[in-house]
Amino acid sequence: MASTGASRSLAASQRPPQGRSSRQDKYSVLLPTYNERENLPLIVWLLVKSFSESAINYEIIIIDDGSPDGTREVAEQLEKIYGPDRILLRPREKKLGLGTAYIHGIKHATGNYVIIMDADLSHHVSNLPCPVMKQKEGNFDIVSGTRYKGNGGVYGWDLKRKIISRGANFITQILLRPGASDLTGSFRLYRKEVLQKLIEKCVSKGYVFQMEMIVRARQMDYTVGEVPISFVDRVYGESKLGGNEIVSFLKGLLTLFATT
């Protein structure tokens, strides 16, 4: 019990006072990429557009894991177009996993908020200001995108995929009671120091990593807000998730069930 109390006061003391000037706020978007040559310029363009339209200070950090398709070369072109203060290239030699990509990205992030998302255009980014507003509204530590609430939803999913998604979400809600409706979504905004603390705690890989982040956040008494998001199925390229998606999901779920 003592440790829970300690983490609560720690978390509370780290929360900056409310109503701080938004002019100081800067948002660092972390984009881990692997073979996203087609999608990367489009997502960057969309991000730049919605950030500049709402006058939000931002930077986009591209962490390419040595993609063989030339993602890095496209990223270099983007850096030239938008400038090295907006687009930061922080590539790594080979594919090393999502968790370490975020650690790597945070090291270079100069913003006080970090947005993490997939670079595959599966998240509709035109409503990007929403999580930013939501965070300010409730002074949340984390704002998580959800497909299961409000106007949120999916596009291009057949009945089978919908049933699996809803079923998996139902079981997760029953077993973990995580306090957030979408655990496997990967469109989130974090306070930088909160993300840093959470990543240190999380041990899962890949798919389960996103789940663990939210579950641990609840354990550590961080506040989580939610905004509806549209998940538009991959426009270009093949989904990287294979047939063992369900097995690894169940394994991860049971691990979290038994350890948190």
Added chain:
Amino acid sequence: MTKLTQWLWGLALLGSAWAALTMGALGLELPLPCREVLWPLPAYLLVSAGCYALGTVGYRVATFHDCEDAARELQSQILEARADLARKGLRF
């Protein structure tokens, strides 16, 4: 306490209450209709929990929002993005 231990505690509590009542360990003389209901109660609960789960998931699948508008908007933005990026000198 992990979620697993919470569940085990809850199940143990309910299970022992049920066992005590059906075995008559408390020395209570329950009327026959009560005992007849009590004996298969766990099975009833299990079945209704299953029905609740199926009903909830079914309802949520049926009402899962299809974002046609978002998809269309994204497609048009992609065309716009491609044109603008090409103008800025990006080689795809």
